[in-house]
Amino acid sequence: xxxxxxxxxxxxxxxxxxxxxxxxxxxxxxxxxxxxxxxxxxxxxxxxxxxxxxxxxxxxxxxxxxxxxxxxxxxxxxxxxxxxxxxxxxxxxxxxxxxxxxxxxxxxxxxxxxxxxxxxxxxxxxxxxxxxxxxxxxxxxxxxxxxxxxxxxxxxxxxxxxxxxxxxxxxxxxxxxxxxxxxxxxxxxxxxxxxxxxxxxxxxxxxxxxxxxxxxxxxxxxxxxxxxxxxxxxxxxxxxxxxxxxxxxxxxxxxxxxxxxxxxxxxxxxxxxxxxxxxxxxxxxxxxxxxxxxxxxxxxxxxxxxxxxxxxxxxxxxxxxxxxxxxxxxxxxxxxxxxxxxxxxxxxxxxxxxxxxxxxxxxxxxxxxxxxxxxxxxxxxxxxxxxxxxxxxxxxxxxxxxxxxxxxxxxx
Amino acid sequence: xxxxxxxxxxxxxxxxxxxxxxxxxxxxxxxxxxxxxxxxxxxxxxxxxxxxxxxxxxxxxxxxxxxxxxxxxxxxxxxxxxxxxxxxxxxxxxxxxxxxxxxxxxxxxxxxxxxxxxxxxxxxxxxxxxxxxxxxxxxxxxxxxxxxxxxxxxxxxxxxxxxxxxxxxxxxxxxxxxxxxxxxxxxxxxxxxxxxxxxxxxxxxxxxxxxxxxxxxxxxxxxxxxxxxxxxxxxxxxxxxxxxxxxxxxxxxxxxxxxxxxxxxxxxxxxxxxxxxxxxxxxxxxxxxxxxxxxxxxxxxxxxxxxxxxxxxxxxxxxxxxxxxxxxxxxxxxxxxxxxxxxxxxxxxxxxxxxxxxxxxxxxxxxxxxxxxxxxxxxxxxxxxxxxxxxxxxxxxxxxxxxxxxxxxxxx
Numbered sequence: 035x036x037x038x039x040x041x042x043x044x045x046x047x048x049x050x051x052x053x054x055x056x057x058x059x060x061x062x063x064x065x066x067x068x069x070x071x072x073x074x075x076x077x078x079x080x081x082x083x084x085x086x087x088x089x090x091x092x093x094x095x096x097x098x099x100x101x102x103x104x105x106x107x108x109x110x111x112x113x114x115x116x117x118x119x120x121x122x123x124x125x126x127x128x129x130x131x132x133x134x135x136x137x138x139x140x141x142x143x144x145x146x147x148x149x150x151x152x153x154x155x156x157x158x159x160x161x162x163x164x165x166x167x168x169x170x171x172x173x174x175x176x177x178x179x180x181x182x183x184x185x186x187x188x189x190x191x192x193x194x195x196x197x198x199x200x201x202x203x204x205x206x207x208x209x210x211x212x213x214x215x216x217x218x219x220x221x222x223x224x225x226x227x228x229x230x231x232x233x234x235x236x237x238x239x240x241x242x243x244x245x246x247x248x249x250x251x252x253x254x255x256x257x258x259x260x261x262x263x264x265x266x267x268x269x270x271x272x273x274x275x276x277x278x279x280x281x282x283x284x285x286x287x288x289x290x291x292x293x294x295x296x297x298x299x300x301x302x303x304x305x306x307x308x309x310x311x312x313x314x315x316x317x318x319x320x321x322x323x324x325x326x327x328x329x330x331x332x333x334x335x336x337x338x339x340x341x342x343x344x345x346x347x348x349x350x351x352x353x354x355x356x357x358x359x360x361x362x363x364x365x366x367x368x369x370x371x372x373x374x375x376x377x378x379x380x381x382x383x384x385x386x387x388x389x390x391x392x393x394x395x396x397x398x399x400x401x402x403x404x405x406x407x408x409x410x411x412x413x414x415x416x417x418x419x420x421x422x423x424x425x426x427x428x429x430x431x432x433x434x435x436x437x438x439x440x441x442x443x444x445x446x
Numbered sequence: 447x448x449x450x451x452x453x454x455x456x457x458x459x460x461x462x463x464x465x466x467x468x469x470x471x472x473x474x475x476x477x478x479x480x481x482x483x484x485x486x487x488x489x490x491x492x493x494x495x496x497x498x499x500x501x502x503x504x505x506x507x508x509x510x511x512x513x514x515x516x517x518x519x520x521x522x523x524x525x526x527x528x529x530x531x532x533x534x535x536x537x538x539x540x541x542x543x544x545x546x547x548x549x550x551x552x553x554x555x556x557x558x559x560x561x562x563x564x565x566x567x568x569x570x571x572x573x574x575x576x577x578x579x580x581x582x583x584x585x586x587x588x589x590x591x592x593x594x595x596x597x598x599x600x601x602x603x604x605x606x607x608x609x610x611x612x613x614x615x616x617x618x619x620x621x622x623x624x625x626x627x628x629x630x631x632x633x634x635x636x637x638x639x640x641x642x643x644x645x646x647x648x649x650x651x652x653x654x655x656x657x658x659x660x661x662x663x664x665x666x667x668x669x670x671x672x673x674x675x676x677x678x679x680x681x682x683x684x685x686x687x688x689x690x691x692x693x694x695x696x697x698x699x700x701x702x703x704x705x706x707x708x709x710x711x712x713x714x715x716x717x718x719x720x721x722x723x724x725x726x727x728x729x730x731x732x733x734x735x736x737x738x739x740x741x742x743x744x745x746x747x748x749x750x751x752x753x754x755x756x757x758x759x760x761x762x763x764x765x766x767x768x769x770x771x772x773x774x775x776x777x778x779x780x781x782x783x784x785x786x787x788x789x790x791x792x793x794x795x796x797x798x799x800x801x802x803x804x805x806x807x808x809x810x811x812x813x814x815x816x817x818x819x820x821x822x823x824x825x826x827x828x829x830x831x832x833x834x835x836x837x838x839x840x841x842x843x844x845x846x847x848x849x850x851x852x853x854x855x856x857x858x
Contacts, residue, residue, distance in 0.1 A: 333748045
């Protein structure tokens with residue numbers, strides 16, 4: 035692995051240096067480069083300063099053949115990357131008419147005129163190849179020097195991703211051979227999974243690595259093979275793991291849990307509806323993030339307030355008074371009520387105390403009921419979570435989707 | 447600012463270099479150091495390699511008086527930081543009896559015995575000051591060299607935070623004085639904002655910096671002052687910017703857009719409901735992510751399917767047939783229908799084609815209607831977006847919240 039082609043990532047911005055935002059760009063870029071067979075050997079973050087940017091570029095290029103930089107391309111005074119690039123490559127800023135025409139065109143759609151600031155972003159380093167930005171204003175640039183490639187991209191994540199994927203990647207030389215297999219699981223933690231496949235892991239050759247990526251009750255397993263002719267071995271180990279983990283595996287590659295459920299429903303010609311209280315729309319959001327979800331997902335009611343549980347889902351005031359909204363009786367009724375109301379094959383319901391407020395003496399924060407209803411009946415489950423509001427909502431959503439998936443599988 | 451005390455952060459681990467995990471440690475450390483008045487001038491990530499760790503330390507110490515390193519302290523073969531430290535400081539690993547005694551004590555609580563792996567973690571660099579770890583096994587270490595301080599911490603976030611806060615911070619010399627002000631805006635892009643406050647920005651003294659952090663139609667502005675006695679000047683510039691930007695500013699500090707709307711509603715004793723089609727629950731999720739949102743948010747209907755627009759929101763089949771679900775007529779009716787149905791003061795509705803499928807000859811992907819209804823009537827707006835599904839959903843949600851906020855402000 036020593037003679038592998040190496041890449042470096044340079045992120046620019048004071049906001050990174052004072053810890054104001056988490057740097058997700060360099061993570062995305064690293065994963066993207068890895069897929070293309072580039073091994074990232076250095077990730078560097080520097081403040082908004084021409085001197086520091088140039089020094090950073092030197093540090094990165096000392097260790098890499100490819101440098102991807104992000105940030106500092108906006109129109110404001112703290113955006114210094116273009117100036118740094120001109121200084122680094124010893125060239126002038128020149129007017130780029132295409133970028134200007136694109137601005138005029140985009141702004142026209144919104145009935146607006148370009149400003150002086152837009153004009154400024156049309157000046158680009160003379161020696162650069164321009165990577166046009168279909169998702170925003172500042173274009174990316176590409177430079178070649180002594181067999182090395184330097185690419186500068188905007189820091190806005192969707193613009194950066196677009197340009198790197200569609201404009202820059204096709205211009206990159208072929209990387210090393212790295213192949214991955216991604217196995218996605220839900221419903222058990224990393225320790226249990228590792229224990230289940232202990233012997234398979236022990237039998238892996240040195241050039242095939244297994245990594246675990248836990249995220250709440252979802253764990254992604256990644257097999258990576260370095261070098262040529264590893265495809266068959268990789269396929270074989272992937273299949274061994276999938277067979278061993280059985281129902282815990284919901285998909286491979288980039289599949290998400292809600293997508294795998296969507297595919298099952300679409301294939302069965304069945305439909306889904308949700309009634310979310312404590313998750314407040316997050317499950318609906320996960321389901322509708324999947325393209326084509328309108329083919330099986332009919333909709334949701336979010337009866338956040340007490341009264342709406344009655345008016346939208348016909349849960350009687352007596353029942354709510356007797357058991358409380360966070361109870362097995364009410365969650366069952368919610369799942370069954372929304373299934374009937376929306377006339378769907380399957381339904382999911384959630385109700386609980388996400389926190390930090392809302393606890394009662396018998397129901398602490400994190401007390402959450404989930405239920406799923408389908409052709410064979412209704413199942414419910416009590417979660418006792420201990421995390422913050424955001425995490426409790428996310429965990430509950432995944433747990434409910436896992437429950438639904440298992441019920442669909444059992445229904446056959 | 448040149449003679450400011452500088453710090454650097456070195457993160458170690460292959461998982462960072464292949465983009466397998468997002469590096470939240472360095473963000474947390476940067477924010478922590480910033481509060482202590484240390485300016486982070488370099489953030490570097492390197493793989494699990496003794497050579498790369500040592501080179502990384504040199505790169506960091508070239509630019510900083512304080513180096514915080516994390517990762518590579520575990521018991522497995524890919525944990526190489528202690529060896530790298532010994533090589534860097536030219537010293538031996540020696541047995542650290544206190545760490546051993548702590549292991550025995552902690553494991554006893556769980557009814558377990560220390561293993562060979564625990565023993566290995568008791569060997570620490572001879573010249574290190576040990577920073578004991580009350581939250582895990584591997585201790586941190588501190589080294590002093592030529593007025594510089596080097597601190598090595600475990601990569602497990604809660605262990606790293608504990609040792610840095612409780613064991614390392616008290617040993618650090620006093621940092622510089624840095625103060626920040628955060629101004630949060632929505633509804634206009636960075637370019638327009640910069641244009642509006644051009645003269646204020648030009649009048650900032652050299653030791654007060656302004657930065658822009660754009661994210662879709664939200665832009666966060668940050669004023670940072672370096673040195674003593676800057677509080678008043680900072681307050682003054684913050685107020686000038688807030689006054690100039692007026693309604694575009696929705697909050698300061700850590701406030702989110704949905705939180706600022708929530709505070710307005712709570713103060714006014716008013717309520718909110720939503721009817722989301724194309725955003726599929728994402729607006730409800732943003733609103734209910736705010737603790738205490740059940741005080742003003744009553745709930746939502748998500749009539750994803752055509753039929754539910756009729757059954758849940760009483761939109762006539764004739765109207766849907768005549769204008770289509772993505773139309774000004776239907777979005778207005780959705781906003782008004784859900785306001786009435788849920789008996790709320792305010793409502794938000796969305797309907798559109800998030801993509802990639804669903805386009806018609808007259809309604810391309812990205813054609814999205816939003817509407818808000820309140821005591822003074824209903825407003826609607828057509829968005830023509832050009833992004834991918836995920837971005838279209840996110841952009842629409844923010845645009846709808848901005849619209850609601852403006853209507854509440856105008857209602858007075």
